[in-house]
Amino acid sequence: MSANDNAQATAAVPETSVEAWSGKDKADENFPVGSLLIRRELREHVHAYYAFARNADDIADSATLSPADKIARLNIMEEVLTGASAEGAPSAARLRASLAQSGVTSIHARELLVAFRQDAVQNRYADWAALMDYCRYSAAPVGRYVLDLHGEDKATWPASDALCASLQVLNHLQDCAGDLRSLDRCYIPQDMLAKAGCKTDDLARGETTPALRAVFDQMLNLTEALNEAAAALPGLVRARRLRVETAIITRLARRLTARLRHGDPLASRVKLSKVDFITAATLSLGRFA
Known part of the structure; x- marks a missing residue:
C-alpha cells in the first residue's frame, strides 16, 4: 500500500462538507493528545492533525455510509488536504494551513487515509x-x-x-x-x-x-x-x-x-x-x- 492508493468511487457526497463528527474528542482517547507537555506553539498543529484524523476515522467507522461513500469522502479529504480542491472538508483545510505554517509534510496525514480506506472495504x-x-x-x-x-x-x-x-x-x-x-x-x-x-x-x-x-x-x-x-x-x-x-x-x-x-x-x-x-x-x- 501507499498514500496514493486512492480507490475509485462514484458515490455522491454532500456539496458542503464530507465530514460528520461523531462527538468523540481528545478526552475519549486512552493516551494524551496534544497535552500541556507539548510546547504551546505546537499544540495548535497537533490539534489540527488530530481533528483531521478524528473526522476521517469517523467516516471510516460510520455504520450508515456505504463503502463507496466512505472512500469518496476520504478522497475529498485528501484533495482538500493537498490543495487539489478548495473546500468540502474543513478539518483537511485546517490541517493544510497548519502544515504550510509548520513545514511538516502531508504524508503523515495522507498515510492515515490509506488505513481508513482499508477500513471501508476490509x-x-x-x-x-x-x-x-x-x-x-x-x-x-x-x-x-x-x-x-x-x-x-x-x-x-x-x-x-x-x-x-x-x-x-x-x-x-x-x-x-x-x-x-x-x-x-x-x-x-x-x-x-x-x-x-x-x-x-x-x-x-x-x-x-x-x-x-x-x-x-x-x-x-x-x-x-x-x-x-x-x-x-x-x-x-x-x-x-x-x-x-x-x-x-x-x-x-x-x-x-x-x-x-x-x-x-x-x-x-x-x-x-x-x-x-x-x-x-x-x-x-x-x-x-
Missing part, C-alpha cells in the same frame, strides 16, 4: 503480519508526525512505530466486541482464532472463553515485544517536554497491556485509571524531565 485480518501492515498506516503516521513537528531525527521512527502499533493493538483488544457488533469488523488475526478453535462470532459473547483468552494472551505477548522496542523512544527524543510525554505514553502502554492480561474485554471495557496516569507522569517526570 473487516478481517488473516494474521499478525497483516495487522502490523495495517498499523503501519493507521498508527505509525501519528507518531512520525509529532516527531517531525518537533524536528526530531528519523532514527526515532522505529521505536515510535512500535509504540504506535502497541497502542493500536491494545485499542483493538479493548473494543473487539463493540467493533464486531457495530461494524462487523474484527482485528483479531483469523489464524490465531482458528488455531485456538475459536470463531470470530465468539467475540460477541458476554465473557471470554478459555480458548479466546489464549488468543488474547498471544496478542499481548506480541504487544509486549512492541512495548520493549518502544522503551528506547524517550532516550532518543531531544526535545525535553516531548521526551517526558513519550515516556509517559510508553509506561501507559505497558500498564494497559497488564490490565488486559487480567481483565475481560468482552465483559466490560478494560481501561486505564486516574492512578495509572498519575503514576506514569510522576515516574516519567522524575527520570526524563
Whole structure:
C-alpha cells in the first residue's frame, strides 16, 4: 500500500462538507493528545492533525455510509488536504494551513487515509503480519508526525512505530466486541482464532472463553515485544517536554497491556485509571524531565 492508493468511487457526497463528527474528542482517547507537555506553539498543529484524523476515522467507522461513500469522502479529504480542491472538508483545510505554517509534510496525514480506506472495504485480518501492515498506516503516521513537528531525527521512527502499533493493538483488544457488533469488523488475526478453535462470532459473547483468552494472551505477548522496542523512544527524543510525554505514553502502554492480561474485554471495557496516569507522569517526570 501507499498514500496514493486512492480507490475509485462514484458515490455522491454532500456539496458542503464530507465530514460528520461523531462527538468523540481528545478526552475519549486512552493516551494524551496534544497535552500541556507539548510546547504551546505546537499544540495548535497537533490539534489540527488530530481533528483531521478524528473526522476521517469517523467516516471510516460510520455504520450508515456505504463503502463507496466512505472512500469518496476520504478522497475529498485528501484533495482538500493537498490543495487539489478548495473546500468540502474543513478539518483537511485546517490541517493544510497548519502544515504550510509548520513545514511538516502531508504524508503523515495522507498515510492515515490509506488505513481508513482499508477500513471501508476490509473487516478481517488473516494474521499478525497483516495487522502490523495495517498499523503501519493507521498508527505509525501519528507518531512520525509529532516527531517531525518537533524536528526530531528519523532514527526515532522505529521505536515510535512500535509504540504506535502497541497502542493500536491494545485499542483493538479493548473494543473487539463493540467493533464486531457495530461494524462487523474484527482485528483479531483469523489464524490465531482458528488455531485456538475459536470463531470470530465468539467475540460477541458476554465473557471470554478459555480458548479466546489464549488468543488474547498471544496478542499481548506480541504487544509486549512492541512495548520493549518502544522503551528506547524517550532516550532518543531531544526535545525535553516531548521526551517526558513519550515516556509517559510508553509506561501507559505497558500498564494497559497488564490490565488486559487480567481483565475481560468482552465483559466490560478494560481501561486505564486516574492512578495509572498519575503514576506514569510522576515516574516519567522524575527520570526524563
